[in-house]
Amino acid sequence: MEPRSRRASRQKKSDNNGIGKIAAVIVVSTLLIGLAIFFAINQEDKGAKNASEETKKETTPSTTEPTKPSSSEPQIELTEIQMLVNKEHGLDEDYVPPDLIVPKIKFVYQTAEIKQMQRVAAESLEKMFEAAKQDGLPLAGVSGYRSYKTQKILYNNYVKRDGQEAADRYSAKPGHSEHMTGLTMDIAGYSGKCAASDCFHNTKEAQWLKDNAYKYGFILRYPPGKEEITGYKHESWHYRYVGEPLAKFIYEKQITLEEYYETYAKK
CATH class of the missing domain: 1.20.5 (Single alpha-helices involved in coiled-coils or other helix-helix interfaces)
Incomplete structure (x- = not known):
């Protein structure tokens, strides 16, 4: 146990x-x-x-800015090509446009100086003349660049012939002519008939230019009904190069260069 x-x-x-x-x-x-x-x-x-x-x-607001709607107006960068020259805005007496050349077109007159244009305008003018030719309406140049001295002689002659009041409706004082920019060309039909004359308005060539010049960067500078704005009577032959974007805009709005600067140009 x-x-x-x-x-x-x-x-x-x-x-x-x-x-x-x-x-x-x-x-x-x-x-x-x-x-x-x-x-x-x-x-x-x-x-x-x-x-x-x-x-x-959910509650923190986004810091990303909303997309702003694009403006219906074109963003056109204004350079010397779009310069405004008129009775209020002039050029210095010694101003000479850059890169002047003679476009390869037919001319009514053979004075060497007035055949010239700035290269960018001359090259576009050649394309426009070729397009008109393809449409059966060959054109000719009348007067392009004019120096201060040349414009002074022309203006004074017109004043002597027609009086200053009449001359001021169709001719610019020296320093205030668009021809001095080297961006303007007076245009006629190939024969030269009605060159720089009112009768050009009724030609097929004038109508073709009115309808097509903007495609090549040119505007009808002194359209009918705008004399109080431009300071000059209607000139169906006077075309000014401003570049294709601005030319298209002015054509579509049916305005003048003065109206563009007054209403649309960046201040």
């Missing part, structure tokens, strides 16, 4: 093992519960953060 003391010792040891197992279970359970709580809190924090970011996206 086992002694009482030994049985008591074994019983105590067994009890201790049971208590240890229970304690271990409690510790493991506590750890598992703690981890579960940790992950739950962490997940909740993430959800709250994401919700906050979504709310911020």
